[in-house]
Amino acid sequence: MSVDKETVKKIASLSRIAVTEAEADALVPELNNILGWVEQLGEVDCSKVEPMTAVIPNKLRLRDDVVSDGNVRDKVLANAPVAEHGFFGVPKVIE
Amino acid sequence: MAEIFELGIAGIRTGVAAGDFTAKEVAETFVDRVSAAKSLNAVLVETPEHALAAAEATDKAKAAGEALGKMAGVPIGMKDLFCTEGVVTTAGSLILDGFTPQYESTVSANLFKAGAGMLGKLNMDQFAMGSSNETSAFGNVISPWRRNDGGNTDLAPGGSSGGSAAVVSGRICPAATGTDTGGSIRQPAAFVGITGFKPTYGRCSRWGTIAFASSLDQAGPMAHDVRDCAIMLEAMSGFDPKDSTSLDLPVPEWEAGLKSDLTGKRIGIPKEYRVDNMPPEIDALWQKGIEWLKDAGAKIVDVSLPHTKYALPAYYIIAPAEASSNLARYDGVRYGMRDLPDGAGLQDMYAATRESGFGPEVKRRIMIGTYVLSAGYYDAYYTQAQKVRTLISQDFDKAWESCDLLLTPTAPSAAFGLGEKADDPLAMYLNDVFTVPSSLAGLPAMSVPAGLDGQGLPLGLQVIGKALDEQGVFNAGLALEERAGFVAKPEQWW
Numbered sequence: 001m002s003v004d005k006e007t008v009k010k011i012a013s014l015s016r017i018a019v020t021e022a023e024a025d026a027l028v029p030e031l032n033n034i035l036g037w038v039e040q041l042g043e044v045d046c047s048k049v050e051p052m053t054a055v056i057p058n059k060l061r062l063r064d065d066v067v068s069d070g071n072v073r074d075k076v077l078a079n080a081p082v083a084e085h086g087f088f089g090v091p092k093v094i095e
Numbered sequence: 096m097a098e099i100f101e102l103g104i105a106g107i108r109t110g111v112a113a114g115d116f117t118a119k120e121v122a123e124t125f126v127d128r129v130s131a132a133k134s135l136n137a138v139l140v141e142t143p144e145h146a147l148a149a150a151e152a153t154d155k156a157k158a159a160g161e162a163l164g165k166m167a168g169v170p171i172g173m174k175d176l177f178c179t180e181g182v183v184t185t186a187g188s189l190i191l192d193g194f195t196p197q198y199e200s201t202v203s204a205n206l207f208k209a210g211a212g213m214l215g216k217l218n219m220d221q222f223a224m225g226s227s228n229e230t231s232a233f234g235n236v237i238s239p240w241r242r243n244d245g246g247n248t249d250l251a252p253g254g255s256s257g258g259s260a261a262v263v264s265g266r267i268c269p270a271a272t273g274t275d276t277g278g279s280i281r282q283p284a285a286f287v288g289i290t291g292f293k294p295t296y297g298r299c300s301r302w303g304t305i306a307f308a309s310s311l312d313q314a315g316p317m318a319h320d321v322r323d324c325a326i327m328l329e330a331m332s333g334f335d336p337k338d339s340t341s342l343d344l345p346v347p348e349w350e351a352g353l354k355s356d357l358t359g360k361r362i363g364i365p366k367e368y369r370v371d372n373m374p375p376e377i378d379a380l381w382q383k384g385i386e387w388l389k390d391a392g393a394k395i396v397d398v399s400l401p402h403t404k405y406a407l408p409a410y411y412i413i414a415p416a417e418a419s420s421n422l423a424r425y426d427g428v429r430y431g432m433r434d435l436p437d438g439a440g441l442q443d444m445y446a447a448t449r450e451s452g453f454g455p456e457v458k459r460r461i462m463i464g465t466y467v468l469s470a471g472y473y474d475a476y477y478t479q480a481q482k483v484r485t486l487i488s489q490d491f492d493k494a495w496e497s498c499d500l501l502l503t504p505t506a507p508s509a510a511f512g513l514g515e516k517a518d519d520p521l522a523m524y525l526n527d528v529f530t531v532p533s534s535l536a537g538l539p540a541m542s543v544p545a546g547l548d549g550q551g552l553p554l555g556l557q558v559i560g561k562a563l564d565e566q567g568v569f570n571a572g573l574a575l576e577e578r579a580g581f582v583a584k585p586e587q588w589w
Contacts, residue, residue, distance in 0.1 A: 014465050016442070031462065031466070037521055038411055038476070041476075042479065046486070054340075055296050055310060055488065056296050056297050056562055058297060075198075076197075076429075081427060088429060091435060
């Protein structure tokens with residue numbers, strides 16, 4: 001499988017990364033080079049193998065369903081590029 | 096007596112406890128070393144006040160006759176991947192320019208609780224994606240080492256923990272934190288002639304460590320020698336309920352358990368690690384390592400890890416897939432930079448912010464990750480890679496039937512010049528050929544400096560152990576260290 005320019009633009013859009021036409025052109029061979037290399041995994045017979053889910057057997061813990069922190073609104077907002085009236089600010093969204 | 100700046104963790108601890116010098120003198124020494132090393136570009140933010148305050152606390156505790164922590168009086172460098180409360184943390188990326196965490200990562204908090212101070216935040220490959228520290232948005236870190244050809248080519252300190260490698264080898268910080276996703280502690284440690292340790296996945300909490308590939312990321316120490324790594328890893332590790340993959344186990348006393356007599360231990364030599372184009376010097380060093388471990392009482396056995404050649408391609412599917420998900424959080428809304436073109440809506444703002452905030456290698460990996468996780472390709476790429484990961488892990492399990500530890504080179508070459516490999520992402524990825532398999536299997540592994548090549552540059556040997564057998568890895572590392580007698584240091588030119 002190899003990617004063309006249209007696919008690169010679609011991946012960029014899914015990744016929410018703006019690309020210019022020139023960047024998309026440059027990315028086609030770069031991504032194909034890497035994808036061509038990882039495709040050697042296809043040679044491995046994995047028909048009887050389960051995909052790995054945890055490297056070290058470790059059961060996910062459950063904790064009591066209670067509030068364990070909070071009341072840190074100002075800290076949460078402290079690094080926001082725009083924060084007003086206790087909220088994150090974003091450009092107007094009109095559909 | 097050695098100058099203070101030449102001391103590592105154990106030396107400082109002993110000297111402070113004996114009253115040979117105060118923690119304040121130590122902190123002042125290294126604060127000066129840091130501010131005099133700007134030409135290496137290894138430190139992004141200097142935090143002398145933090146190091147001095149911790150030193151003062153240690154001196155007070157000592158005067159009051161209180162018990163001192165494991166890291167008391169030791170000022171360290173902190174890789175910029177660890178969130179540090181009130182101190183700008185960027186992960187080497189513009190997208191986090193100016194980000195000032197409102198909380199402390201568990202690893203840094205553990206180290207501070209043990210008495211360590213912080214000298215500064217260390218430069219690194221952007222989001223830990225790189226093997227030469229050339230992907231940082233804040234410029235390359237320059238290795239303190241130079242080739243012995245009389246030239247002054249700037250060399251890569253390795254990556255992604257390149258700043259950490261540079262400051263420890265240059266005796267600018269006595270020790271530093273690193274993180275290792277596919278070799279980012281071990282490969283830079285090998286490039287600069289220091290010791291670096293990646294523990295079993297789950298030993299160190301990932302809470303507050305900026306995420307790259309969550310199923311692989313592990314923090315670890317980078318220090319002068321095996322003992323220093325053992326002390327520092329004890330201070331860094333421990334169960335943390337805030338990390339769902341944190342191991343709920345007591346932290347062993349690795350330093351107290353250090354023992355270089357390997358009688359009864361079986362050391363496996365994996366034949367698949369003898370790769371094409373490996374420099375003969377590295378092969379020769381590996382042979383020496385085998386002799387050293389035999390001399391320490393170990394038995395050498397040949398083993399096979401048949402899926403080794405598939406580790407790198409599996410890694411370069413799994414790590415980008417996880418990264419594409421983890422890095423989705425940088426949206427220009429909650430923290431970091433925002434790029435809002437005139438009249439742009441929300442979606443355009445996301446795309447513009449991520450276009451200007453991420454560097455080329457980060458974008459490349461996010462896009463690869465997005466592609467291999469996208470509908471229609473998920474099974475062919477991602478599921479297949481996770482299956483191969485299972486096979487790689489099973490290879491190790493099989494090897495453990497006939498051996499207790501593995502010995503391999505750490506990296507396929509000595510340090511290269513900055514810029515020499517920057518144009519070819521695939522050539523750069525191959526640097527991690529010996530370190531990635533153990534990362535995929537979550538195993539503890541360390542790099543020990545073992546010799547110099549013909550250019551006068553350090554080479555490292557890697558010891559890999561069974562899950563949770565950090566002690567075995569430390570002990571074999573110590574046996575190598577005692578026999579290698581590695582004392583070379585870069586001459587100070589900066």
